[in-house]
Amino acid sequence: MENEQALQRDRAADSDLDKGLKDSFPASDPLSMIRTSIPSGRTDPDEAERTKAKPDVDPPASPARADARTVFKDLKTIIKERPLATVGVVAAVGFPWGLTR
Incomplete structure (x- = not known):
């Protein structure tokens, strides 16, 4: 066998x-x-130098995107400052939500 x-x-x-x-x-x-045979990054040296010297600083595409970024930054700081309170809030919201699923 x-x-x-x-x-x-x-x-x-x-x-x-x-x-x-x-x-x-x-x-x-x-x-x-x-290694890959496909080049990545900029292939034009003049354009690469121009970008290094003066990067494009465009405003966000919409004010909503900028507001969303600030909201996420605020949430990150709150979570870092008070992690236990954050866990409590998430548990309080998640428990009833889990019961209804």
Whole structure:
């Protein structure tokens, strides 16, 4: 019985499907994880220098986005200052919500 199991394991390890999968995935090529042939970032050196010297400082696309950012910043500071109170509020809101689901 042990010989039979060993034969089945060997056959399963050498199947065409396993070989095809190993050959087709980039993980089988360790260099593809480190290096890519596709360039990233800026390719124009003049534009890169201009951007470094004077970055584009555009206002937010809408006032609502700016307001949302300030709300999230305020929430982060409240959570950092009073983590236990935050947990209590979340539990108080989450418990009834969980009961209704």
